[in-house]
Amino acid sequence: MxxxxxxxxxxxxxxxxxxxxxxxxxxxxxxxxxxxxxxxxxxxxxxxxxxxxxxxxxxxxxxxxxxxxxxxxxxxxxxxxxxxxxxxxxxxxxxxxxxxxxxxxxxxxxxxxxxxxxxxxxxxxxxxxxxxxxxxxxxxxxxxxxxxxxxxxxxxxxxxxxxxxxxxxxxxxxxxxxxxxxxxxxxxxLIHGSIRPSGAPQRQSKRVQGNPHFRLLVALMKDHLEEPLAMDEIARRSGLGKRRIQALFLRHGGKTPSAYYLDLRLDRARDLLSSTTMSASAVGVASGFASPEWFCRAYRKRFGLPPLQHRKLLLSGIGAGRFE
The missing domain is CATH 3.40.50.880 (Class I glutamine amidotransferase (GATase) domain)
Incomplete structure (x- = not known):
């Protein structure tokens, strides 16, 4: 009982x-x-x-x-x-x-x-x-x-x-x-120590990118993945010159601003493919790509497979980067 x-x-x-x-x-x-x-x-x-x-x-x-x-x-x-x-x-x-x-x-x-x-x-x-x-x-x-x-x-x-x-x-x-x-x-x-509060973050913040100007630039990019900002507009909104922006990304991001921005958009596309049933073309649009062809080429260059083939791999759990 x-x-x-x-x-x-x-x-x-x-x-x-x-x-x-x-x-x-x-x-x-x-x-x-x-x-x-x-x-x-x-x-x-x-x-x-x-x-x-x-x-x-x-x-x-x-x-x-x-x-x-x-x-x-x-x-x-x-x-x-x-x-x-x-x-x-x-x-x-x-x-x-x-x-x-x-x-x-x-x-x-x-x-x-x-x-x-x-x-x-x-x-x-x-x-x-x-x-x-x-x-x-x-x-x-x-x-x-x-x-x-x-x-x-x-x-x-x-x-x-x-x-x-x-x-x-x-x-x-x-x-x-x-x-x-x-x-x-x-x-x-449980040898768990103190109980973490519900609001504790899932991921560690990346202090390697601690430069405040660089954080601002990345935040601008992340806020505009579906409709990417032109570099002139990023410079205007951040109040930084384009040469300064270039130097910040090369130093703190290890790549040019355009390459960094592209990687952010492709990361979003990968996440959408693995967690939604959106079509590849819809994922491309939601990730800021003007044409399916451009999206497919960029995606394949980054991840080694076309979007829909990579979706199958992600949903199988192989190479998805999950920790379980």
Whole structure:
């Protein structure tokens, strides 16, 4: 029998989910029970069809049950990775929407956030997603309040960027449903040190580019990827001469301003290809390329493959640069 004070967490696995996030979630719950001295939490590993689910590193995880048969859950976490929308069944969509209507707590780890967004279950909530999916997420769901942070706990929604950030997200949830003291003692058991706040950044800031003028120039470029600024306009807005701009980029960026700008736009194109279903031509336009031919040539020169071929490689998880 489940104690009335016991909290049950369901972890719904999707193909190529991030194993590290799954381990962090379950280990945080296990250690919370250990330091509490009794079973405050229990968890169930769920799938859509009962079959083992392979993580992004190929390791299969055998579920303990079907999500359709899961009992009363305090929190249902969607554990996803590459191409998160590819294998979400209609019955699972209906189940998630019903849970949301009933006020159930829902969460997304890594790109599990994308599934919640696609189903319209993040409207009015703050959310986070793995930084590599951020560009496509903003393009596809501009109405959602996406934060560049490690996790967001907002009323009935818990979203985390994945990896070790999952531990911080679970500790924040534990503090909410039990006590801050139990969360702190669990963090100590994890050898985690202090619990990071939700607003902690996912990525380290690059101090190599610490020159304030250079930072200003890069910010101007990043703010105008879809409609690139001419160098004269960058000079006018920054108040710097073109020779000075050239010298700053060669010193702090290692390349000319035009080459640096092109790389920023191609990085955006890669992110859109890996995290949206936009056509190659639409990705090119969104990345500031006036013609599909120009986009394809530049993309192939940078990444070694045409855009659509590279998309297949990115969605397979090979060479995508992810850390799981």
């Amino acid at each position: 489940t104690s009335p004070t016991q909290h049950t967490v369901g972890l719904l696995l999707f193909p190529r989910f991030q194993l590290l996030a799954y381990v962090m979630a379950t280990e945080t719950l296990r250690l919370a029970n250990k330091v509490a001295g009794h079973s405050v939490f229990r968890w169930e590993t769920l799938s859509q069809n009962g079959a083992p689910v392979a993580a992004s590193n190929g390791v299969p995880v055998v579920p303990s049950g079907l999500v359709a048969n899961a009992g009363d859950l305090s929190l249902l976490l969607l554990c996803a990775g590459y191409d998160p929308l590819a294998e979400v069944s209609e019955s699972t969509k209906a189940l998630l929407r019903k849970r949301a209507r009933l006020g159930g707590m829902l969460g997304g780890l890594d790109t599990g956030t994308v599934i919640l967004a696609e189903l319209g279950l993040l409207a009015g909530y703050r959310a986070v997603v793995h930084f590599e999916a951020e560009t496509g997420f903003r393009e596809t769901y501009p109405e959602i309040s996406l934060e560049t942070a490690i996790y967001a706990l907002d009323r009935e929604r818990l979203t985390a960027a994945g990896g070790t950030a999952t531990g911080d997200a679970m500790l924040a949830w534990i503090a909410k449903v039990t006590s801050p003291d139990l969360a702190v003692r669990t963090a100590e058991a």
